[in-house]
Amino acid sequence: MITPGWGGNLSFGLGYNIEKWRIGTLATWTYEDPIIINSQSGNLERYGTLLASLSYLHNDDWSSTVSYSDQSLIGSPINTSLGRSVVFLLQRRWSR
Numbered sequence: 148m149i150t151p152g153w154g155g156n157l158s159f160g161l162g163y164n165i166e167k168w169r170i171g172t173l174a175t176w177t178y179e180d181p182i183i184i185n186s187q188s189g190n191l192e193r194y195g196t197l198l199a200s201l202s203y204l205h206n207d208d209w210s211s212t213v214s215y216s217d218q219s220l221i222g223s224p225i226n227t228s229l230g231r232s233v234v235f236l237l238q239r240r241w242s243r
Contacts, residue, residue, distance in 0.1 A: 152180020195222025
């Protein structure tokens, strides 16, 4: 028999526009209870993620964003692997 545990996220974010630029941050804390399988309990997981992003609106059709995410900067991680990532995004919009 498998019994899932509880889990949840708590996030806070801020963003600000300066003409064609947007800067934003997001902090997320994640908690997951252990899963119980055949009366054997796993381990709880806990970690925090910090994200920072910078976007630029080139014109009405094109925008670009660079984001950095890091799970080793905040919180007290328990029983989880941590990651860091950099994302580059180029977006084009079409009018209808």
